[in-house]
Amino acid sequence: MSHEEIHISSIVVHARPERVEAVKAQILRLDCEIAPTDGDASRLVVVVERPRERQIADVLDAINLIPGVFSALLVYHHAEPAASLAELMP
Numbered sequence: 112m113s114h115e116e117i118h119i120s121s122i123v124v125h126a127r128p129e130r131v132e133a134v135k136a137q138i139l140r141l142d143c144e145i146a147p148t149d150g151d152a153s154r155l156v157v158v159v160e161r162p163r164e165r166q167i168a169d170v171l172d173a174i175n176l177i178p179g180v181f182s183a184l185l186v187y188h189h190a191e192p193a194a195s196l197a198e199l200m201p
Contacts, residue, residue, distance in 0.1 A: 115194075117160060120167045121146075121187040122174060124155040130179025131155075137177045141170055157183075164190065 126134040131153055135145055138157055146156040159170050167188065174183040 115162060115192070116190050117162060117193045118164050118167050118188065118190045120159045120171075120185055120189070122157040122159060122171055122183050123186050124157055124174055124183045125181045126153050126155065126177075127179040127181065128153045134177050134179050138174060141173055143170060162193070164188075 124134065124138070135155065138145060138155070144158040146158055148154065148156055157174065159167055161167050161170070167185070171183055171185055174180060
């Protein structure tokens with residue numbers, strides 16, 4: 112039986128309005144998803160999936176270093192066995 116995990120996190124990113132498109136492009140290069148949102152276009156919800164928790168922290172650090180990012184805050188984190196993602200839900 113495998114003990115591999117999958118870590119799923121959401122990060123809220125607040126960016127300079129004039130830099131939002133450049134920030135989005137950099138985030139997508141980090142192999143993350145940007146969830147659609149309504150409202151303030153300078154606030155993004157980023158979904159990150161990685162096999163190790165440390166990798167989530169590395170992505171958070173990388174996003175905070177993107178020019179035009181005011182802040183990037185982890186707002187959700189969940190970990191579960193990777194094998195459970197293949198299980199059917201009742």
